[in-house]
Amino acid sequence: MSSTAHIAAIGTAVPAQDIHAAFIEWARARLPDGRAVRIFDRMAGRAAIAHRWSVLPLGAQGGSPVDPDGFYAKSVLPGTAERMRLYAQAAPELSIAAIEALRAQVALEGITHLVVASCTGFIAPGIDQIIAARIGLAPSVERLLVGFMGCYAAVAALRSARHIVRSDADARVLVVCVELSTLHLQDNPALEPLLAMLQFGDGAAAALVTAEPAGFALDHPFATTLPDSAALIRWDITDQGFAMHLSGEVPARIAAGLSDPVFAAAATGGRPRLEIDGWAVHAGGRSILDAVEHSLGLPADALDASRAVLSEYGNMSSATLMFVLARMLDGPPVTNGVALAFGPGLAAEGFGFRSVA
Known part of the structure; x- marks a missing residue:
């Protein structure tokens, strides 16, 4: 089992x-x-x-x-x-x-x-x-x-x-x-x-x-991709390091995607938004966090942990979501949480999580 x-x-x-x-x-x-x-x-x-x-x-x-x-x-x-x-x-x-x-x-x-x-x-x-x-x-x-x-x-x-x-x-x-x-x-x-x-x-x-019951229990993961968006986020390996291409269109495309109920359900693991009491969203930038908040109709304080990490550290690529989860581990208990990150693809990946009593 x-x-x-x-x-x-x-x-x-x-x-x-x-x-x-x-x-x-x-x-x-x-x-x-x-x-x-x-x-x-x-x-x-x-x-x-x-x-x-x-x-x-x-x-x-x-x-x-x-x-x-x-x-x-x-x-x-x-x-x-x-x-x-x-x-x-x-x-x-x-x-x-x-x-x-x-x-x-x-x-x-x-x-x-x-x-x-x-x-x-x-x-x-x-x-x-x-x-x-x-x-x-x-x-x-x-x-x-x-x-x-x-x-x-x-x-x-x-x-x-x-x-x-x-x-x-x-x-x-x-x-x-x-x-x-x-x-x-x-x-x-x-x-x-x-x-x-x-x-x-x-x-x-x-x-x-x-498997020891402590911290956050990890629930089902999920993943989806926005169509026709592969060129919006890109790393190119050059003779002078890795050149990041991050299109200014990314926040608007995320907002448009999350406004579609089918994509929004896929990008949140199918959990009813009103039941989610903990949002750990990758702090990719203020405009991305704003897009998530507004498109999903979240309360103004729903992304406070993500915004605090963005302010104190900026976007640290893969490490950023872990910083957000670390901050939430020190906060109020979460009954039904969603961790969500965006990246090259343009893909959205995440998982559910909940506090262990």
Whole structure:
């Protein structure tokens, strides 16, 4: 008989350097004219982001990555190889910081499976192997690396952990999401890519998923895709890092999709909206959260956890949803919750969850 899987706890970590203000100054200087600057300033002011954190080192004089002595100081930005070398060093370190934050809440002995999600870097041996070795996991631990799925990869990682626990009630699954989006700054003077880059920061989260009744019980997962939307969110691997394409059409397409009862039912796992008392929505941007809130007719405070994460950290790709769930674990009990994330496809993926008494 299948077991119910539970998120016992979630630990989170971000780097020490806040790069949000420095990026805004850098981006404004690259815009071609005053009109573009005014639009950028208006959108930056409406973004509802106060901080974004980066693993990039301080410059020799203590400045930000875009200062004259920083990582992005040269007229030609670093190549992909240099960015991946930094990923190989910083991604495991940030992941382990999140794992230690998790360890402060729950015991992590006896881990049987490790699931790692990341779309902002590649290395072999994989980041999963590096993390496993550094935290002393047994060589027999089964590993799964979820790569390049983007913002909804946390859903895929937690869904996989749920499947593992439901097939083996003794499984203890460590789930890690780590993203270093600031490694992929692009020197593109166009307004849309600069606004896309304005959203992203670095972060890591770690969760323990077991059959033991604690935290959030994980209910049925769900997934769906908006038709004719594949080009709206895209990562292109270039000689100078990964170039993010995030179309300004995304919020409107999400809003239109969620206004369709068939798509809305698929994107919420078929749960009646009036019965849902906990919404963990990936904080992909203020306009995306607004689209979800307005299209589904949610109360004004329904997405407070998502908006708080967006303000404090920006969009950390796959790690973001875990940050929202971590905040909700510390909040009021949830009887019938929905976790929802959007990403390349344009796909919507999620799962139901509920607090364990």
